[in-house]
Amino acid sequence: MSAQFSDFSLPPALLQVLTALSFSSPTPIQAAAIPLALQGRDVKAKAPTGSGKTTAFGVPLVNLLNADLVRGQQRKVQALVVCPTRELAEQVAGVIRQLARWQPNSKILTLCGGAPVGPQLGSLEHGADIVVGTPGRLLMHVRKGSLILDAVRTWVLDEADRMLDMGFMDDMQTLREALPKQHQTLLFSATYAPEIEQFCHAVLQNPAEVDVAQAGEAPEIEEHWLVAGKDLMQGLLQALQRWPAEQAILFCNTKVECAEVVDKLRQHGYSVAAIQGDMMQRDREKVLASFAHQSLQLLVATDVAARGLDIPALPLVVNVDLPRDPTAYTHRVGRTGRAGEKGLAVSVVSTMDSKRAQTLMEQRAMPPQIAPMDPKRQEPVPEKPAYITLELDQGKKAKLRPGDIMGALTGSAGLPSDAVGKITLFPLYTLVAIRRAYTRQAEAALKEHGVKKIRVKVRPLRLP
Template sequence: MTIDTTAANFTELGLISPLLARLTELEYLEATPIQAQAIPNILAGRDLIAGANTGSGKTAAFALPILQQLSLYSATNKKAASKAGEGNYVSGLVLVPTRELAKQVADSIKSYAVHFNGAIKTVAVFGGVSVNTQMLALRGGTDILVATPGRLLDLISNNAIKLDKVKTLVLDEADRMLSLGFTEELSSLLALLPAKKQTLLFSATFPEQVKALTEELLNDPIEIQLQSADSSTLVQRAFTVNKGQKTALLAHLIKLHQWQQALIFVNAKNSCNHLADKLAKRGITAEVFHGDKGQGARTRVLDAFKAGEIQVLIATDIAARGLDIDKLPVVINFDLPRSPSDYMHRIGRSGRAGEVGLALSIIDHEDYHHFNVIEKKNKLRLEREQVPGFETVEFVKDVFSAADKPIAKPEGTGKKKKNKKPQINADIWLGNA
């Protein structure tokens, strides 16, 4: 079922005064479309499948109504649970795929809850840091727990927390949470949850194979689909370059436009360091962000990048989901993502919350076919552009003759058709988008 709600501001969504006061302080003047549609339905207790572009306000869309629901439970209920030996309770559980997203979501929830004066407890748990510190934080239970699956299972095995009192389950970045990489862990956690609960799925993309799995998780859900590959605030462009010239073109773009921040995606941990070294030889200092870095180092690098202290950050796809980097001007695909859906998650780091953003993909001969697949899956078609000084005449000729040539028919089966090759304007340039 798809429902349309057109509330223009938060006062029309049924939120209570402590939340409205905080939203005013944060200068959230109008609800985004996903918030306007999700909040009333969550408050009504409905299960939900919500798909919307990155940067559209999905965290507030589930955090605000959950905080309101929890505020209705009195302190006496908590005392009763504690006396019954249920002090390690969780009321609202938010599962996320990465450590950084766990911290970010928990920080957002705490910010929204300021005017509840500490009555609602929120804890984030994730790997890479001491489990003992997190166990101490969970003493007496918590109202909202934001967790990565692996660390949550560790805490459960140590009797630090139980899930049998969970009233609301949120899968943030649900497509990733329901993918093969998390199947075993997620299945183990779902088995520990009560059968009667509210389940909310939020993501920027919902591939068909994921949609099939949702039927087993939700009860008569409301479905909200607001994804669009065409965002008015995010400009997407694709630049062709000869093989071996990607780094030179990247350095040229960074120097030419003097971006104060640039997030560059590659596909492997060692590629981060390799590209950083190559950029350093061209006079550009870059930091790296990948899974082999310790959690403390990852946090410091990300905080410094968000603060504008780092100009260029080279990252794997652990930075592609959910991270909110204020007014990030440009995201660059140096390597194309393996999954077409990850393309949308990557580029969504820029152009968030109505800000103007730019997403560039640098593609050589070997990338061309895969970029076609990415476009097809995401219903895109970007003009192939060339940068003066990095023209790819032979590359263009070879690629289009291979990509657009129809399969040859046996002689005598019909007339031969001429291939009409797309024209690439070598004068098209980046401008000041």
């Protein structure tokens, strides 16, 4: 009989939250890691992206919250979660906030680079129970004295391998020095290279080891390599025609290549935008939300997006050029075929990539299918996305909720409920997906009637 969350001696209120969140039974990483973490042990876990690891450490974190500190006037940070990217930190914080509903008045704070420091300082003045953030910004607040970690009982290193790849080892060591001498460490990583093993030895005390990377059936991913010769862009266009998908992530090795690909594909009628490490936070939010809303067909990214983006059902991944690191290739391909779905990964192999292709081919357990270019293939006009995302100039600070937006659209605007897609609220603005046929109707009604008696400016979302 498989494990159940009720087997973990969790409080009834927390079990009710898990049920409300549709967590029917724990995944392998959750079943293995949660009991060990609840015992207070250090845990060294190997788990792939999409395996449910956030809940695997999130449940113990919210279970161990000290109610007296949560309700007290001197609220102190009890747990610290360190993530390699802003996107992952926001996603992790979102999951923990949902899990923490069982503990009234708990506060989960996100501290990431790319966001203004002032509002973070204001939030820290009022304290927090769990802090989730990126190494650089967390360390900056520690040095300023605005983030005090002397009450932390547990710290989590999520995707530790990625943080080491990004050069954060010294930052993580410095953060550790700011923690109490007695604390619990939960370390999650997809791979364990020698550098990570050394780091684990330094930060973990007699850890319990969990490895579910090979648990269950391997994802069913079909790999194709399209041999494009010298014309990489023509090869990319043909790859998108041969293996069409409603949405896909396209990986490039550099930011310059990302910009070139976006420009070229827009000329050919594709709905496409790029995400890179140095974008403004608001631009990143809009691009990722548009992709989640299904109003953006293609997302072009450097390897910063190979980890930490919460895109559960991705039908297609395209390598515009092959990565220099074989591990990066594995991570890229692993973005598709998740949660039991079949996946498709296509790589455009140019003459310049021939040596990389040979190296990768030798390392793949199952060699990809090789396809030549078809000189006779005609270029069709790409289909437009089913949704258009509208941007409203009011958000959470105006006390708006998703239900308010839905009510305005199905009420005064007269839209059927199935014409409204995903609604994403930010502090100062809101993004809402509308089926293409209803976009003008929705835009006109929102401009005329507003939302909850609040006047709003509305326009189709413009992406960078």
